[in-house]
Amino acid sequence: MSTPRTLFEKVWSAHEVVPATADTPAVIFIDLHLTHEVTSPQAFAILRERGLKVRRPDLTLATMDHATPTRTEQVFGGAPITIDSAAKQIRQLEANCADFGVELLGLQDARRGIVHIIGPELGVTQPGKTIVCGDSHTSTHGAFGALAFGIGTTEVGHVLATQCLLQKKPKTFAINVEGELPNGVTPKDLILAIIGKVGVSGGTGYVFEYRGSAIRKLNMEQRMTICNMSIEAGARAGMIAPDEITFEYLKDRPRAPKGAAWDKAVNAWRALVTDDGAVFDREITIDASALEPMITYGTNPGMVVPISGQVPDRAGDPVFDAAMRYMGLTPGQRIQDAPVNVVFVGSCTNGRISDLRAAARVLKGHKVADGVQLLIVPGSQEVKRDAEAEGLDQIFKAAGADWRESGCSMCLGMNGDTVAKGQYSVSTSNRNFEGRQGVGARTLLASPETAAASAIRGKVTDPREFA
Amino acid sequence: MQAIKTIHSRTVVMPSTNIDTDQIIPGRFLTTTTKEGLGQQLFADWRYAADGTPIADFILNRPEAEGCRILVAGRNLGCGSSREHAPWALLDYGFQAVVSTEIADIFRNNSLKNGLLPIVVDDATHQWLLANPGVTVTIDLQSATLQAASREPVSFPIDAFARYCLLNGVDELGFLLSKDAEIQRYESQHAG
Numbered sequence: 001m002s003t004p005r006t007l008f009e010k011v012w013s014a015h016e017v018v019p020a021t022a023d024t025p026a027v028i029f030i031d032l033h034l035t036h037e038v039t040s041p042q043a044f045a046i047l048r049e050r051g052l053k054v055r056r057p058d059l060t061l062a063t064m065d066h067a068t069p070t071r072t073e074q075v076f077g078g079a080p081i082t083i084d085s086a087a088k089q090i091r092q093l094e095a096n097c098a099d100f101g102v103e104l105l106g107l108q109d110a111r112r113g114i115v116h117i118i119g120p121e122l123g124v125t126q127p128g129k130t131i132v133c134g135d136s137h138t139s140t141h142g143a144f145g146a147l148a149f150g151i152g153t154t155e156v157g158h159v160l161a162t163q164c165l166l167q168k169k170p171k172t173f174a175i176n177v178e179g180e181l182p183n184g185v186t187p188k189d190l191i192l193a194i195i196g197k198v199g200v201s202g203g204t205g206y207v208f209e210y211r212g213s214a215i216r217k218l219n220m221e222q223r224m225t226i227c228n229m230s231i232e233a234g235a236r237a238g239m240i241a242p243d244e245i246t247f248e249y250l251k252d253r254p255r256a257p258k259g260a261a262w263d264k265a266v267n268a269w270r271a272l273v274t275d276d277g278a279v280f281d282r283e284i285t286i287d288a289s290a291l292e293p294m295i296t297y298g299t300n301p302g303m304v305v306p307i308s309g310q311v312p313d314r315a316g317d318p319v320f321d322a323a324m325r326y327m328g329l330t331p332g333q334r335i336q337d338a339p340v341n342v343v344f345v346g347s348c349t350n351g352r353i354s355d356l357r358a359a360a361r362v363l364k365g366h367k368v369a370d371g372v373q374l375l376i377v378p379g380s381q382e383v384k385r386d387a388e389a390e391g392l393d394q395i396f397k398a399a400g401a402d403w404r405e406s407g408c409s410m411c412l413g414m415n416g417d418t419v420a421k422g423q424y425s426v427s428t429s430n431r432n433f434e435g436r437q438g439v440g441a442r443t444l445l446a447s448p449e450t451a452a453a454s455a456i457r458g459k460v461t462d463p464r465e466f467a
Numbered sequence: 468m469q470a471i472k473t474i475h476s477r478t479v480v481m482p483s484t485n486i487d488t489d490q491i492i493p494g495r496f497l498t499t500t501t502k503e504g505l506g507q508q509l510f511a512d513w514r515y516a517a518d519g520t521p522i523a524d525f526i527l528n529r530p531e532a533e534g535c536r537i538l539v540a541g542r543n544l545g546c547g548s549s550r551e552h553a554p555w556a557l558l559d560y561g562f563q564a565v566v567s568t569e570i571a572d573i574f575r576n577n578s579l580k581n582g583l584l585p586i587v588v589d590d591a592t593h594q595w596l597l598a599n600p601g602v603t604v605t606i607d608l609q610s611a612t613l614q615a616a617s618r619e620p621v622s623f624p625i626d627a628f629a630r631y632c633l634l635n636g637v638d639e640l641g642f643l644l645s646k647d648a649e650i651q652r653y654e655s656q657h658a659g
Contacts, residue, residue, distance in 0.1 A: 017653040018646055024628045027646055029653050039550065041500035046640070055650075067498050085498035092500050136549040136573060152551035152577035154638075162643040164650055168626060170572075200485055201543040201569050234546060236572050300485050300546075319484045412494040412548075421517070433489040433547060435512045 004275035006172050007241050008207045011147040011272070015130045017164055025166045031129040032059055032146075033159045034115045035102070037093040038066040038414070039134030043157035044096040054100045056163045061124060062097050063105040064090055065114045066135075067414045070377050070404035075107060082416045100160075113380020113406045116140040116348040120224065121382050123253025127242035127269040132159060137348045137430065139230040143223035144250070145242035145272045147207070150231065171281035173206035173235065174274075177214040179289035184464040186358070187222040188350060188428065188447035190214070191229045192294040192304045194286060200302040203235030206282065209274060210240050214288035220249040221354045228349045229430050232301040241273040293463060296432045296445040297335055298323035303432075307450065307462045310334050326434055327442050328422070336460050338444065341423035343374045343455035344437070345448050347411040350428035351379025353386045355448045360392045362452035362466045368400040369458025375417065376401045377409040399455075413438045426454040468582050470636030473607050474563045476536035479526055480600035486540050487547035488574060492556040494548075505552055506559030526600075527560075536563040537604050539596045543567070545574025545585075554578040564606055566613070568593045579629045580639065586613055586623045608634055 005013075018027035033056075035043075040062070047054070054060060067086035073079040081087035090107060097104035105112045111122065116137055119125040127145035132138060134156045141148035151165065158165055175194060181187075208230050210223075218226070223240050230238030247266050250256045257265045292306035303323060305311065313331035314320040324331060329338065345351075345359045356378065368374045376396050378384040384406055387393055393403050410417040411429035413436070419425040421440030428451050432443035446454070449463035456466075496508040514525050521528040538557065544567040545553060554577050557565065564584035575585040584606060588596070596602070596615055605614045608630060612620040632639055 018649050022627070023631070024642070025626065027643065027649065029650070029657075038497050042502055042551075045501075050640075052644075083498060089498050089500060134549060134551075136547065150549035150573055152549055152573060152580065154551060154577065154580040154640075158640055158643055161640060162646070162650060163654075164643055164646070166628070166639050166643065200546055201571070204543070204569060204572055231547075231573075234543070234571060300487070318482070322483065412489075414494045414497060431487075431489065431547060433487045435493050436489050439493070439512055439517070 004278035006274045006278045006280060007145060007209055007239055007272055008147065008172050011128055011130065012169065014128065020169065025168045027164050028130060028167045030059070030132050030159050030163055030165060032061070032119070032124055032131040033163070034119055034131065034133035034138070035060065035062045035156060036066055036115050036133070036135065037064045037089045039153050040096065040156055041089065041092050042153045043160055044100065046157040047100065047160055052161045054102055054160045057101045057103070059163060060102045060160065061105070062093060062102050063112050063115055063118060064093055064107055065406070066408045066412070068107060068407045069415055070407050070409050070417060072405055075405045086415060110381050113382065114348045114351060114408055116228065117351060117379035117383065120144070120220070121253070121380060123250050123256035126250065126256070126265070127246060128272050132165065136231045137228050139236065139238050140224050140228040140348055142227040142230065142237050142239040143220060144246055145239060145269065147237055147239065149236040170207045170236065171205055173203060173208050174280040174283040175208050175210050176212040176283065176285040177210060177288050178212045178285060179214055179287050180217070181214060181288045181291060184449070184467055185291050185293055186447040186449060187218055187225045189291055189294040190288060191226045192296065192301065192445065193291050195229060195233045195301045196294070196304040197284065197286065198233040200232060200300045201234040203230065203233040206235050208235045208238035209280070210238060211274070215240060216243065219245060219354070221352045224352065225349055229301065232430060242269050293447060293450050295335055295450060295460060297327065297329055299326055299432060299434050301430065301432060301445060305335055307335060307460070336462060338460040339424050340372060340426050340454045340459055342419045342425040343372060343451045344377070344410040344425060344427040344429065345375070345451050346377035346379065346409055347429035348379065348408070349430045350448050351377065351383065353383050355428065356383065356387050356392050359448040359452040360395045362449055362463055363399040363401070363456065364395050366399055366456045368455045372455055372458050374399065374401040374455045375404065375410055377404045378406045380406045410437055412436060419443070426451045426460065468636050468638055471563070471582060471584065471608055471633045473605060474536055474584065475603070475605045476563070477534070477601050477603050478537045478539045478596060479532045479535040480539045480597055481526060482541045482597050484541040485543045485546055488545055488550050488553040489547055491545070491553040492550065497550060497552055502555045504559065505556035506561065509556040509560045531601055536561060537566060537606070538562050538564070539566045541567065543569045543571060546571040549573045549577070551577040551581070554581045554583045558583050566596060579633070582633060584608070584633070588613060588621060588623055592621050
């Protein structure tokens with residue numbers, strides 16, 4: 001009998017082109033390389049300098065999302081893109097893709113969107129694949145049982161040129177989530193609680209596998225929200241074993257296998273589970289039934305409290321003290337009293353159709369509080385079309401929200417969608433770092449439900465009040 | 468890439484824990500298509516006021532930081548975004564090594580590939596370095612040791628292959644390209 005293996009070990013070993021030696025790391029084959037305008041220009045430049053080609057254009061897919069405008073007139077109306085350097089970067093990606101024969105879902109393409117949203121939508125994200133992108137939230141694709149992780153631009157160049165990466169094998173970390181999430185508690189709350197427990201560097205050097213009864217009940221969009229934020233605990237990748245929910249999501253997607261190839265693929269995917277008796281390097285268990293809606297109060301995603309709770313008092317801890325100064329919050333204050341100036345619903349964490357539906361359920365029949373800006377940015381053009389077909393955009397606009405074209409937008413403010421200095425933003429995105437959403441911006445991370453409820457009341461609000 | 472054997476320099480100390488790559492180089496500076504010149508924007512939001520004037524008490528604006536090649540930072544340096552602009556900015560500014568007790572995975576990988584040494588030291592050494600800013604440190608890559616002032620040298624972990632590449636000034640792409648036959652074999656076994 002063979003040794004029991006984890007899901008990660010199965011995917012890893014199936015992709016070893018050259019195993020590790022005492023002197024060299026393993027050479028790992030990459031099945032899907034997603035690329036975008038911000039972290040690829042210098043990689044294409046390396047190819048040009050060395051006279052190299054893209055080895056597997058058929059396994060490479062480019063889109064633009066990070067620095068792209070979200071205003072319709074700039075995307076479709078021919079109005080100039082506000083930031084010159086962003087416009088230049090977009091043109092550079094168009095030129096690079098044309099020169100190297102890489103498929104590009106460009107600015108006006110109906111399939112464009114945030115790279116981690118369109119991979120699953122198109123069905124190119126599949127169980128058992130190795131998937132990389134020059135973006136740390138590539139961990140999102142692990143929701144399908146893929147080994148997916150973010151890389152730097154030099155490594156983008158390596159994959160373009162060789163379809164391979166040199167990698168040191170990470171360790172494995174099981175996150176067992178048992179029990180049932182209470183009503184009104186979302187996967188975003190669960191992952192924030194996990195990061196709070198593991199810490200922002202607790203996952204460094206590991207690949208997470210999310211397991212347990214609570215995970216099995218989640219749909220694919222919810223699983224993506226969980227895996228998306230693995231990197232916020234330091235783990236480059238987070239995986240969930242594929243099951244019937246995964247296959248159901250992928251079936252008939254444009255680029256999923258069809259006919260006999262589909263049956264064969266599903267058959268192979270069923271083996272992508274951690275064997276009974278396989279051992280993880282680390283393991284923790286979380287009781288889902290004990291959770292509440294969660295919200296961050298500090299300047300990293302691990303600084304998180306239940307929404308009914310208070311900002312803790314850890315005066316004397318320099319990280320805490322600096323966060324209090326930056327956030328302008330007081331130790332011991334109720335987080336529900338915190339003011340809100342801006343609310344952002346979107347990003348690769350919470351920019352899918354189910355996230356927009358959740359926000360709409362709360363917002364329906366309500367108005368955004370005076371002085372609060374609500375920005376809702378769909379994760380892809382497909383999400384935008386679906387939302388408009390269901391009339392969600394009408395609910396958003398009636399509430400006073402700004403409804404845009406897809407992109408990363410205010411998650412990192414590269415395209416000019418920013419939060420002003422000193423303003424408080426309740427955001428469904430993934431990072432509350434200093435300055436992330438704009439110089440001096442103060443970010444509180446939460447679920448779409450909490451974001452919507454907070455927009456209505458103009459202060460941090462428990463979304464269960466709107467249930 | 469230039470070969471690196473030893474780095475000998477005074478230190479700059481930034482004791483904050485969890486210095487993320489958004490701090491090292493804020494997102495609004497990533498709309499560049501080259502690697503050059505990013506040192507100007509290194510730690511921009513800590514280093515400059517809104518009107519662009521240097522903030523006098525930030526360490527990189529102080530005279531003692533002049534010419535320092537080694538940055539000692541608090542635990543969990545480089546967490547967050549995968550932006551390689553972070554090591555590019557540190558290198559362009561003039562740093563050649565960063566020292567902490569924990570360095571985030573993607574940032575560490577990106578640093579190694581550009582000739583910025585990511586050095587992880589034990590708690591005691593780290594505490595001493597934090598408490599003694601500006602001391603002269605010697606990093607010897609061949610022996611993988613760091614010596615702070617006249618203290619005993621301490622060894623640091625570094626992947627053998629990365630060390631080989633750094634010592635010889637070669638990059639990893641050449642090695643990957645040399646595996647073409649193996650890659651072709653893998654591709655033909657996994658076609659369709």
